Amino acid sequence: MPDTVAVDERTWISQAQQGDARAFARLYDEHVDAIYRYIAIRVPSQQHAEDLTEEVFWRAWKAIERYRPERPFRHWLYRIAHNLVINDARRDARHRSYEMMTETGQTFLDDGPSPDEDILRQENIQQLRQALATLSDDEQTLLTMRFFENATYEEIAPILQKKPGALRVLQHRALKKLAIKLAPMRKAAA
Amino acid sequence: MNENDILESCLEVLKQGASLASCMKNYSELSNESLQILRAAVRLHTAGEHLTPTSDFKHRARGNLMRRIAAEQRRGMAAAPAWDISLRQRWQAFWASLLSPKMQWQPSAAIIALVLFLALGAGVVTAAQKAEPGDLLYPIRRLTAQAGAVLRRDEETPSIPKTPAVTPTPTLQHGQPAATISATPQTPAGSVPSPIPTLEQPTRTIVPNTPVPPTALPTATLPATPTLAPIVPPLPTRTSMPGSPSPTSPPTIAPTLAPTMSPTTAPTIAPTRLPPTATIAPPTATAPSPTVTIAPPTATAPPPTATIAPPTATAPPPTATAAPPTATPRPTMAPPTATPVPTIAPTQPAPTPPSWP
Numbered sequence: 001m002p003d004t005v006a007v008d009e010r011t012w013i014s015q016a017q018q019g020d021a022r023a024f025a026r027l028y029d030e031h032v033d034a035i036y037r038y039i040a041i042r043v044p045s046q047q048h049a050e051d052l053t054e055e056v057f058w059r060a061w062k063a064i065e066r067y068r069p070e071r072p073f074r075h076w077l078y079r080i081a082h083n084l085v086i087n088d089a090r091r092d093a094r095h096r097s098y099e100m101m102t103e104t105g106q107t108f109l110d111d112g113p114s115p116d117e118d119i120l121r122q123e124n125i126q127q128l129r130q131a132l133a134t135l136s137d138d139e140q141t142l143l144t145m146r147f148f149e150n151a152t153y154e155e156i157a158p159i160l161q162k163k164p165g166a167l168r169v170l171q172h173r174a175l176k177k178l179a180i181k182l183a184p185m186r187k188a189a190a
Numbered sequence: 191m192n193e194n195d196i197l198e199s200c201l202e203v204l205k206q207g208a209s210l211a212s213c214m215k216n217y218s219e220l221s222n223e224s225l226q227i228l229r230a231a232v233r234l235h236t237a238g239e240h241l242t243p244t245s246d247f248k249h250r251a252r253g254n255l256m257r258r259i260a261a262e263q264r265r266g267m268a269a270a271p272a273w274d275i276s277l278r279q280r281w282q283a284f285w286a287s288l289l290s291p292k293m294q295w296q297p298s299a300a301i302i303a304l305v306l307f308l309a310l311g312a313g314v315v316t317a318a319q320k321a322e323p324g325d326l327l328y329p330i331r332r333l334t335a336q337a338g339a340v341l342r343r344d345e346e347t348p349s350i351p352k353t354p355a356v357t358p359t360p361t362l363q364h365g366q367p368a369a370t371i372s373a374t375p376q377t378p379a380g381s382v383p384s385p386i387p388t389l390e391q392p393t394r395t396i397v398p399n400t401p402v403p404p405t406a407l408p409t410a411t412l413p414a415t416p417t418l419a420p421i422v423p424p425l426p427t428r429t430s431m432p433g434s435p436s437p438t439s440p441p442t443i444a445p446t447l448a449p450t451m452s453p454t455t456a457p458t459i460a461p462t463r464l465p466p467t468a469t470i471a472p473p474t475a476t477a478p479s480p481t482v483t484i485a486p487p488t489a490t491a492p493p494p495t496a497t498i499a500p501p502t503a504t505a506p507p508p509t510a511t512a513a514p515p516t517a518t519p520r521p522t523m524a525p526p527t528a529t530p531v532p533t534i535a536p537t538q539p540a541p542t543p544p545s546w547p
Contacts, residue, residue: 021259028252036243053243054251061259125237131230147231148238150205172194172227179226182233 013073016064024064028057031074035081037148041129042085042140052088056081071158078145079159086137131181139174142167197224201231 009030015023035056040049059080060067067076132140138160145151145159153164160167200213200220210232214220220228315334318327 019263021256021263024259025252025256028255029248032248032251033242036247037238037241040241040243041237050243050247050251053247054254057251057255058258061255121237121240124233125240128233128237143234144238146201147205147234148241168198172197175227175230176223178234179223179230182230183226 009073010069013064013067013069016061017067024061027060027073031077032057034074034149035077038078038081038141038144039085041125041132041144041148043088044129052081052084056084059084072155074149075151075155075159078141082137082141082159127182131178134181135174135177138162139170139177142171143174143178146171196220197227200228204228204232204235 009027012023012026016027032053036049036053039052039056040046043049043052056077060077063080067073132143135143141160142156145156153167156167157164162170196217196219200217203213203216204210210228213228214225314327314330318330318334321327321331
């Protein structure tokens with residue numbers, strides 16, 4: 001993840017703030033993968049992850065006039081995604097029935113036949129998602145940003161509105177809980 | 191370096207792409223718990239690498255986004271979809287469109303403004319009909335009355351020549367009792383004297399009705415008062431009128447007044463009180479009394495007399511019906527004729543009482 005906003009990105013942001021849809025499309029191309037990953041590990045289906053990803057960028061477009069370049073644009077998008085996922089999880093029954101869906105083998109990576117490697121990968125992701133679902137929202141956000149996006153504590157701090165030192169402690173505690181949750185799953189898979 | 195620091199450095203190495211084995215080799219003192227944490231972190235890290243959106247989704251979502259943005263820009267609403275626009279925003283947009291320098295009026299706005307204007311105008315004119323002199327709306331009432339008079343005049347101009355021609359002849363026949371009054375004919379026009387005597391009769395007969403209209407009449411007759419002054423002597427009769435004639439006159443009044451009044455009354459009433467006279471048919475009959483003596487004003491008013499045609503038109507019908515009764519009224523009227531000018535009574539109440547005794 002870049003520490004500073006690229007010059008090009010600043011230009012696109014400025015143009016998008018003046019209503020240039022093409023400039024905003026470039027911002028979308030730049031950040032859609034990261035936002036999708038952030039969402040996909042926390043929702044039960046691929047379709048759901050895609051819908052929420054699209055909604056994040058739509059809300060970003062509507063609010064882009066309020067964006068201030070003091071912090072990275074991607075972090076601003078993460079903040080939108082974070083709020084969206086939390087609100088969605090609270091009102092969406094699909095999230096509550098997540099465990100039932102995974103038990104039936106219905107995952108968001110189930111799209112057609114896949115090689116053995118993909119099967120193992122799917123199992124890994126499925127177990128991870130199950131384990132992550134037991135963590136708090138802040139813990140999930142912290143872990144996904146740290147290990148999906150390689151974000152630093154300083155970058156995550158404004159998103160979670162916590163100090164970097166507190167995030168360090170929070171990460172250790174979250175990984176510990178995650179390891180405890182994953183251990184029995186690994187044994188079962190073995 | 192404590193275990194927590196070792197874990198952090200290991201995580202950094204793993205995030206750089208190193209394997210878990212290499213990390214464990216460097217930090218052999220890691221506890222079993224820390225190893226489990228590192229394994230969980232590695233799994234998380236590798237899972238993230240495989241969680242990538244499909245190119246089909248990215249292309250589709252990009253297209254959807256651009257379409258939504260274009261649609262929103264077409265609507266001209268910066269950041270709110272149509273269903274999210276509050277009533278207040280719509281109201282503000284409505285007035286903004288009305289007050290914009292470009293004057294981009296919506297048809298609905300123009301219609302609403304027109305309806306409001308007409309409704310307000312009608313309301314003011316209606317309210318002005320009850321205005322009294324000195325009221326704020328009284329000038330409007332006068333304006334509307336004048337406008338109505340002008341319109342009526344325009345409509346009746348062709349019929350004007352008819353009314354004078356028709357009315358004089360009947361009045362002259364009835365004018366016999368009023369012979370004394372013909373002395374007053376200070377009236378200018380030669381044709382005027384004939385109607386005047388006839389008017390005296392009506393004025394007397396009208397007295398019974400006076401209780402109702404007296405308040406309305408003064409305004410109409412006021413301009414004539416100067417001319418009436420010299421003729422006033424007969425006024426004393428006014429006091430007797432309510433008393434003596436009342437028993438006999440009531441029935442007779444209606445018939446006699448009708449024919450005679452039509453020609454003479456017209457001139458005086460017309461200019462000032464067109465609207466009221468139109469509605470108050472009976473009062474108009476009483477009004478003539480002042481007009482009779484006010485020959486001078488009639489001279490100036492000839493044109494207006496034409497406008498009074500409408501009341502005259504209404505009067506004839508009663509005359510037709512009243513014809514039979516007219517026979518009776520004459521006797522009753524004769525004696526009072528000596529004290530004719532009762533019509534002035536309303537206009538000059540003060541002087542009459544002293545002169546009578």
